[in-house]
Each structure stands twice: as structure tokens, then as C-alpha cells.
Amino acid sequence: MRRYSSDWYWYYAINYSLVIIIIFPIYWTLISSFKKPSELITSEPTFYPHDLTLQYYDQIWNFDRIKVLQDTETEDTNSSGVEVEEKFRLDGEGVKRPFINSAIVSAGTIILTIIVCTLGGYALTVLNTPFKNFFFLLVILPILIPGISLIIPLYKLLKEIGLTNSHLGLILIHTCGMLPLGIFMMRNAFNSIPTSLREVAMLEGSSELKIITSVMLPLAIPGLLTVMVFAMYVSWNDYIYAFIFINSPENTMLNISLMKIALGGSQFEMKWGSLTAGSIVSFLPIIIFYTFLQQYFVRGVTGSAVKE
Amino acid sequence: MSRLRKEQLVGLLMVSPALILLAVFFLYPLVNSFYMSFHKWPLFGKPKWVGLDNYIFMFQDERFWESLKFTFVYTLTVTPMLFVVAMGTALLCNAKAWGTTFFRSIYFLPVVMSFATASYVWLWLYSEMYGVIVYALEFFGFGGENKNLNVWKTGTSSMWAVNAMVTWKFSGIQMIILIAGLQAIRDDYYEASKLMGASRWQTIWNVTLPLLRPSIALALILSIAGSIQAYEQFVIMTRGGPSNSTKTLVMHTVDMGFDYFKLGPAASLGVIIMIILFVLTVIQLRLFRKNY
Numbered sequence: 001m002r003r004y005s006s007d008w009y010w011y012y013a014i015n016y017s018l019v020i021i022i023i024f025p026i027y028w029t030l031i032s033s034f035k036k037p038s039e040l041i042t043s044e045p046t047f048y049p050h051d052l053t054l055q056y057y058d059q060i061w062n063f064d065r066i067k068v069l070q071d072t073e074t075e076d077t078n079s080s081g082v083e084v085e086e087k088f089r090l091d092g093e094g095v096k097r098p099f100i101n102s103a104i105v106s107a108g109t110i111i112l113t114i115i116v117c118t119l120g121g122y123a124l125t126v127l128n129t130p131f132k133n134f135f136f137l138l139v140i141l142p143i144l145i146p147g148i149s150l151i152i153p154l155y156k157l158l159k160e161i162g163l164t165n166s167h168l169g170l171i172l173i174h175t176c177g178m179l180p181l182g183i184f185m186m187r188n189a190f191n192s193i194p195t196s197l198r199e200v201a202m203l204e205g206s207s208e209l210k211i212i213t214s215v216m217l218p219l220a221i222p223g224l225l226t227v228m229v230f231a232m233y234v235s236w237n238d239y240i241y242a243f244i245f246i247n248s249p250e251n252t253m254l255n256i257s258l259m260k261i262a263l264g265g266s267q268f269e270m271k272w273g274s275l276t277a278g279s280i281v282s283f284l285p286i287i288i289f290y291t292f293l294q295q296y297f298v299r300g301v302t303g304s305a306v307k308e
Numbered sequence: 309m310s311r312l313r314k315e316q317l318v319g320l321l322m323v324s325p326a327l328i329l330l331a332v333f334f335l336y337p338l339v340n341s342f343y344m345s346f347h348k349w350p351l352f353g354k355p356k357w358v359g360l361d362n363y364i365f366m367f368q369d370e371r372f373w374e375s376l377k378f379t380f381v382y383t384l385t386v387t388p389m390l391f392v393v394a395m396g397t398a399l400l401c402n403a404k405a406w407g408t409t410f411f412r413s414i415y416f417l418p419v420v421m422s423f424a425t426a427s428y429v430w431l432w433l434y435s436e437m438y439g440v441i442v443y444a445l446e447f448f449g450f451g452g453e454n455k456n457l458n459v460w461k462t463g464t465s466s467m468w469a470v471n472a473m474v475t476w477k478f479s480g481i482q483m484i485i486l487i488a489g490l491q492a493i494r495d496d497y498y499e500a501s502k503l504m505g506a507s508r509w510q511t512i513w514n515v516t517l518p519l520l521r522p523s524i525a526l527a528l529i530l531s532i533a534g535s536i537q538a539y540e541q542f543v544i545m546t547r548g549g550p551s552n553s554t555k556t557l558v559m560h561t562v563d564m565g566f567d568y569f570k571l572g573p574a575a576s577l578g579v580i581i582m583i584i585l586f587v588l589t590v591i592q593l594r595l596f597r598k599n600y
Binding site: 008011012014015018019021022023025026028029032040041042045115116117119120122123124127128129130132135138139141142143144145146147148149150151152153154155156157172173175176179183208233236237238239240243244255258259262272275276278279282283286287289290294297298301302 | 312315316318319320321322323325326327329330332333334336337338340341344397400403405407411413414415416417418419420421422423424425428429430431432433435437438440443476481484485488533537539540543544558561562565566571574575577578579581582585586589590593
């Protein structure tokens with residue numbers, strides 16, 4: 001493949017155009033969430049906010065069951081700026097509580113997944129657990145049947161054990177969904193650690209749990225981070241379980257509460273500031289994870305698909 | 309107690325949380341979904357054995373066929389879109405050039421966003437009155453005087469609008485799979501093709517693509533399996549409309565179970581989805597086994 005300098009010109013031209021196309025929706029959402037209403041709702045969009053405002057963030061975050069009545073009947077309200085801003089009030093719930101709920105479920109899923117998968121992976125690799133291979137196959141089995149086809153019996157199960165409408169129910173379901181990839185990753189991670197290390201620790205009289213936490217886990221950190229990041233991805237980004245299994249407003253998850261904002265008005269009512277701000281709020285935690293743990297993210301998310 | 313015996317016990321103890329979770333939240337619902345699909349579930353009282361009635365009810369339901377058809381049309385349209393973009397970006401990122409790591413991390417960026425958030429974001433981009441896409445189309449001379457370009461007006465246009473969002477959001481995963489496949493191709497092949505004087509396109513067509521076949525198959529199966537599970541992008545962006553023309557199988561199942569409270573037919577829908585996905589995953593694993 002011969003390459004001339006003009007080829008490289010094209011190579012970077014194409015790449016940078018793609019970068020702009022990919023980034024643009026996120027950039028547009030970000031700047032929209034900071035624009036003043038008069039600048040946001042206009043047929044002449046601006047490509048950067050001329051006047052920054054945090055009002056939508058303030059509204060969706062601090063709104064708490066106080067419904068601001070909208071006067072939509074009078075036609076001439078658009079002329080006075082104050083009344084337009086009144087209309088921007090979110091009619092419904094704020095996202096503070098849902099944000100905390102989502103954070104609780106994600107943190108719970110991460111912690112539980114790490115504990116269960118570390119213990120399971122360790123038992124199925126290092127220890128002489130009976131039926132090791134059978135158990136491993138059993139744990140890997142859910143790959144074949146995605147959880148989405150089990151929503152009806154899962155709902156019934158949660159009802160039977162009283163876990164609908166609870167964070168714990170979601171945490172347990174997400175953790176169960178994480179088992180195949182999690183145990184697989186931890187098993188690989190432990191497999192690559194020489195057994196002599198464990199034997200030395202045993203001669204020193206350490207207990208099995210001590211060996212895991214002080215000898216094995218520090219060496220399995222890449223695997224651990226992959227599992228952690230993927231658990232975060234799965235639980236934070238979940239929509240369907242949160243939608244079906246949670247039905248009280250105080251337990252709503254973030255992604256569902258944004259739906260309320262999206263539904264909160266017709267095309268002519270002005271929900272867009274709140275919705276873009278909400279989208280940014282929901283994207284922020286995961287983008288922070290992505291920035292710092294990118295390689296584990298890529299491995300986790302594609303690993304879920306590939307499972308070597 | 310011997311050391312081995314103790315170790316076995318500790319091992320069983322350690323693996324038990326995973327096994328319990330699996331039994332309660334996977335195996336039991338799995339068995340139960342078949343059980344439920346053969347029973348009638350009244351709101352009160354005991355379930356009654358009805359044999360294949362739920363399946364017959366489901367197959368006679370027009371909405372089932374409509375959602376099945378739509379899910380297949382969606383799958384068949386979005387898969388090539390995803391693949392073309394993923395293949396293009398994978399080839400770009402596989403070049404020996406400065407900046408490929410940066411490009412790759414940007415192309416992967418939308419993947420980390422949830423389907424729900426991506427849908428909200430694109431809902432705003434597509435907004436009928438103030439959306440930037442409408443503005444851009446107008447700017448380049450489409451749409452004309454009529455300022456209402458409503459992509460949600462017909463089922464077809466809604467589907468293409470969602471397809472564009474999904475392509476933006478999801479091609480990164482397939483790109484990574486294809487890059488992994490590309491990197492596994494040894495340089496010798498390229499050198500040989502260069503020696504024979506092949507042009508760049510000839511090289512891609514005759515060397516890269518055939519050697520990449522397993523990764524391509526994997527990427528395609530993934531996209532097919534993913535599209536059959538499509539839910540939130542349609543719930544959020546089209547809400548199944550206009551007039552139920554963009555209702556997916558999973559949406560139909562959820563409606564059946566939680567709007568109409570017909571748990572039996574809903575469970576049998578779940579079984580159908582399960583069988584489709586099971587077959588696809590088995591093919592996927594087969595492909596993977598055979599080629600790696």
C-alpha cells in the first residue's frame with residue numbers, strides 16, 4: 001500500500017470529520033443545556049451559548065413536588081420573558097432522588113458483583129472445589145439466554161419474594177446478569193497468577209480469605225477493574241428492569257425519571273432545556289469512568305459480547 | 309479434617325453465593341417461563357393448565373405478527389448500517405498512523421452512553437421545531453418553506469431516524485471487534501499483495517475481507533441479536549407509534565404482561581424471544597470456537 005502525502009491529507013480529513021460527527025450530538029446537548037431559554041428555543045440555533053445559565057440544572061435537581069402551574073392558554077405569553085421562563089419549570093419530579101437511587105443501585109451492583117465474582121472465580125480456579133467444571137459451565141450458561149426474555153417470570157419472582165419496587169431487587173438481578181462475564185474474567189485473572197505465591201502464603205499460615213485479599217486480588221486488579229466498570233455500565237445504563245420492576249416515584253431510577261421530563265409536555269411546551277440537562281447528568285458519571293478506565297471499559301463492554 | 313477436605317468445603321462455600329444467585333434469578337425464572345407459558349394466570353386465584361392456548365392466542369394476535377415483522381425489518385436495516393460504519397472506522401483505526409488511539413476512543417465514546425440517554429439526546433436533535441437536524445436540512449435546502457419536518461410522522465421515517473441514532477450509538481462495539489480481527493492478520497499478507505502490485509482496494513477486497521470473515525460474522529450476529537432485543541430506543545423515541553407501527557417484540561411482550569396483565573401469553577412471547585436469541589447465540593459461539 002503506497003501512500004502519498006495527499007493520502008494522509010485525506011486520511012485525517014475523513015477521521016476528523018467523523019470525530020466531529022460523533023462528538024456533535026453530545027456537544028450540542030451540552031451547550032443546549034446551558035443556553036438561556038430564548039436562545040435555546042429559536043429557529044436560528046447558535047453553535048455556542050452566548051449567555052450561560054444553570055437554570056435547567058437547578059430546576060431538575062432541586063425541583064421537589066412543587067408544581068408550577070403553567071399558563072398555556074394565553075397566547076401572548078411568549079412576548080414577555082418572565083412568563084416564558086415560568087414555562088420551563090419541570091412538571092413532575094426532580095432528578096436528585098432518582099440520581100441517588102441509580103447511584104445506590106450501581107454502587108450496590110459493583111460491590112456485590114466484585115464480592116461474588118471474586119469468591120466464585122477463586123473457588124473455581126485456585127481451590128480444589130468439587131464439581132468445578134460443572135459449576136463453571138452452569139455459571140456461564142446465562143450467556144445463551146439474555147435476561148430480557150425472562151422479564152415476565154422475573155417480575156413474578158420479585159413479587160413473590162417482595163422485592164419489586166426495591167433497590168435490592170435490581171441489584172440482585174444486575175449482579176446475576178454479571179455472573180458469566182464476571183466469573184469468567186476473574187477466573188482468567190486468577191489463572192495467570194503463579195500458584196507458588198499462594199503456597200508461600202499458606203506456609204505462613206494465612207487463611208484463604210487473607211490470601212485472596214492480600215496476595216491474589218492485588219495481582220488481579222486489571223480483571224477486577226474490567227468487572228467493576230462493566231457492572232457500572234450495566235446497572236447505570238439499565239432501562240427496562242428499572243422501568244418494569246420499580247413503580248413508586250421515590251424509588252424511580254434516573255433513566256426513567258428523564259422519560260417523565262421527555263413526556264412532560266407537547267412539542268410546543270419547552271422541556272428541552274430540562275431534558276438536555278438531564279441527559280448530561282445521566283451521562284456524566286459514566287463518561288468519568290470512561291475517561292479514566294478506558295481500556296477496561298472497552299474490554300468489559302466488548303468482552304460481554306465476545307467472551308473468548 | 310484433612311487439608312484437602314477443608315479446601316473443598318471452603319471452595320463450595322465461596323462459590324455458593326454465585327450459585328444461589330444463579331438458581332434464584334436465572335434457573336428458576338427460566339423453568340418458570342415455560343411453566344407460566346402453559347398456564348392461565350388470573351388476577352386472583354390459582355393458575356390453570358391450558359396447554360398451548362397461550363401460544364395459540366399469541367399466534368392469532370395480529371399485534372404479535374406486526375411486532376415480529378417490524379423487529380425483523382429493523383434488524384435487517386440497522387445491521388448493514390452498523391456494519392458499514394463499523395468497518396469503515398475499523399479500517400481507519402487500523403492504519404499505521406499517528407492518532408489512531410485517539411480516533412478509536414472517540415468512535416467508541418457513544419457506546420458508553422446508555423441507550424436511554426442517547427435516545428433523549430437524539431429526541432432533542434430531531435425536535436420538530438427547534439432541532440438542529442431540521443435546521444441543518446433547511447440550511448442545505450431540504451424541507452423548503454414548510455418548517456415542520458417531523459421524522460415521527462410515519463413508521464418508516466421513524467425507523468430510519470432511530471436507525472441513525474443506533475448506528476451512532478452502537479457501531480463502536482463492532483468496530484472494536486473488527487479491529488481485533490484486523491490486528492490478527494499478519495503483515496506478510498499485505499507485503500505479498502504489495503509485491504504483486506495490488507491497489508489498496510484490491511488489497512482490502514482480496515486480502516483483508518476474506519481473512520476477516522470470522523470477525524465479520526461475529527459482528528453481524530451481535531448486531532442481529534442486539535436488534536431483536538430492541539426496546540428502550542423505541543419506547544423513548546417513538547413510543548411504538550405512529551399507530552403501533554414501530555412496536556418491537558420486547559415492547560409487545562412488556563405491553564402484554566404489564567398493560568393487559570396477560571401473563572400467560574406474555575410468558576410465551578418471552579419463550580419465543582428466548583428461542584430466537586438462543587439459536588443466534590449458539591451460532592455466535594460456534595463461529596467463535598471454530599475460528600479462534
